[in-house]
Amino acid sequence: GAVVSQHPSWVICKSGTSVKIECRSLDFQATTMFWYRQFPKQSLMLMATSNEGSKATYEQGVEKDKFLINHASLTLSTLTVTSAHPEDSSFYICSALPPQARLNQPQHFGDGTRLSIL
């Protein structure tokens, strides 16, 4: 149980393109999903918290107009990197929590999406 699927797993595109990444909870409903970014050989940095039916909460320094997050259903959150540039190239990973999640419960991570902008 507690499977989180992320799609696509790898995307290469030209500079200026917008890229959408999907995060799905396959066997549970997730009211809260988190989006992380991980640059090569670095740690995971939380970008934003995605709440079903409401606006995402962005961490300091993350441009909300650059990274659009939509959490329209209890099983799907999407991250759109708008007008992507080479510096946006990174590994993007989502995680999800079920509705009854209590504090001190582990998060379930997706497989991640490797984004390469040429």
Added chain:
Amino acid sequence: GENVEQHPSTLSVQEGDSAVIKCTYSDSASNYFPWYKQELGKRPQLIIDIRSNVGEKKDQRIAVTLNKTAKHFSLHITETQPEDSAVYFCAATATFKLTFGTGTRLQVTL
């Protein structure tokens, strides 16, 4: 906000030896401390976690200790094997938002 420091950044041990990775955190309200193993290009996988009401937890070759007073926690891997080679991240949280340490690249040599 929370700040988590992790040491060492790289660690090389011989197969069969023990490995210890240490983390310190800044927010005294943090009460959940998971450890993740990440292989190249893959998702972080939870290997063990500890809550603030417990000082030590063990799962086969892996153990975690927590010192709330000093605000530090450690991962201990005994009888290391080549498949333990990976990057290990500690994390801390008082809510649902995880703050990760900078990671430790563990290399287990034959």
